[in-house]
Amino acid sequence: MDSAGAVLRAVLDHGPVARSSVARATRLSAASISGVATSLLSRGLIREAPEAAGRPGIGRPTVPLVIDAEAVAVIGVHIAVPHATVALLDLRGRVIEQHREPHAGRDPASVLDRVAERIGRLRRRRRVLGVGVATGGWVDAVTGTVVEHPALGWRDVPVAATLSRATRFPVRVDSNSRALLRAEQLFGAVAGRARQSAVHLFAGNVVDVAFATGGVVHQGPRSAAGAVAHLNVEGCTERCSCGRTGCLQAAVSEQTLVRRSGATDLLALVTAAQEGDARALGLFHERARLVGRAAALLLDLFDPEVLVVAEAGANRVPACLATLRAEVAAWSAAGADVARVVHATSFPTTVLAVAGGAVALDHIYAQPLSPARI
Ligand SMILES: [Zn+2]
Known part of the structure; x- marks a missing residue:
């Protein structure tokens, strides 16, 4: 996690939160917080929450910061044995919309074609920062490859490269449990x-x-x-x-x-x-x-x-x-x-959508200002 990630995480954990409290939580200087906050604001990752500000009084008013759950989103994909789930999630990990697509065929091309098509429709709803994919079996998160998924019959499927080519989004892939563990650490009931x-x-x-x-x-x-x-x-x-x-x-x-x-x-x-x-x-x-x-x-x-x-x-x-x-x-x-x-799990009715979304969100919270965000 870089310093922008630390600031974004502090806003997630404590928002609405004053910049001075973010500085204390992250141990960054006021000047650093100010610079990072400006960048995060301009990208729609956080917003100022004037409604939560204290009564106007003597001195400079402090306008607290919150995660912007309206401006941007990620797409979470989960590939299960009988179907794929494709969802739009906000930066708090909440599912805005999800769709279940039964597999027409289980071969990678037909599954990923359908997923890409659904992504194409969901992207019109919000400004999408990236796509996360979670699935079972042996998943190489570094190369974005499903190395082996015996139940689907997949072997060495370059899921990230295929979906990235089809959608023009950065795509990250990981296993079910790793994805959901990240979701628990970010948004779960016992995240701390x-x-x-x-x-x-x-x-x-x-x-x-x-x-x-x-x-x-x-x-x-x-x-x-x-x-x-x-x-x-x-x-x-x-x-x-x-x-x-x-x-x-x-x-x-x-x-x-x-x-x-x-x-x-x-x-x-x-x-x-x-x-x-x-x-x-x-x-x-x-x-x-x-x-x-x-x-x-x-x-x-x-x-x-x-x-x-x-x-x-x-x-x-x-x-x-x-x-x-x-x-x-x-x-x-x-x-x-x-x-x-x-x-x-903290996500009983949305576990598959959250798994996919968390793969993308985890990278946003780690390095929110990196050029290719995820
Ligand atoms: Zn066995």
Whole structure:
């Protein structure tokens, strides 16, 4: 994060906030703050909030600064196994508009063509600073490539280059969990603690993990960190695509859940559980227990301040988070205060859109004034 990033982050965290308070929070000089603020104002990233200013009195009035949630936006793309989500988000990470595009075909060209077409329509709504893409599998954030996504059948797909060529926007790509961990650090319910150390566990059709210490999300020299799809978890009995049984992803993937339930799709199953359907509830709680065992392993391995789980049950089905936490407590040896450490995602109904958007927003908050912003 550069000094402009520090100022923008301070305005996000404390706004409406006086320039003098930004100086204290960032330990930058008043002159630096003034220069940076002018640049951020001219780019539409922040605005002055006269409505929040104190009563006029003696001395120079201080007009507080806030994030400008109206002027500019980013586009967040999430590529899931059955569909893509394309969304417009403001600088506070809030979803302005989102669209779900079922894949006509799963080959990269047809998926990315459709995504580019939707981006073309969304860009008319706001001045767009860039595009972020989140997906599962092995994602190389440095080159913007999906190295391997077995469930989609993708290998070495240059997603950033392809979408950038089609849309003329800068495009960044990252894995589900790394993207969502960044979102938690920027906008999450326990953002302050997540910036100290955090683990994120994503369980959709694919399962992946990210961890961060000192505010930095670990990528690994091959961008391969976080692959837990084939983590062996006691109690998993489904056969996995890798040929073994006991793999976490095979046991808890949404496809497995939907297939077992006989429901048409995950949303129908969530709705049934919310309406009290015993079979649907049973399936979600069983899954929460398996995810909880994996979370317990991660908790013991990393001992993070915060462990965030993005999983449809914990987020939306009554008492599932309690089941998951109880399982973590039963299987973890670290003696952590589970209710304090283990949280469901801060973005329960917009998790896919936020994942994509966070990939772009993270770069804006790191270096907001760099010429190619993301
Ligand atoms: Zn496996």
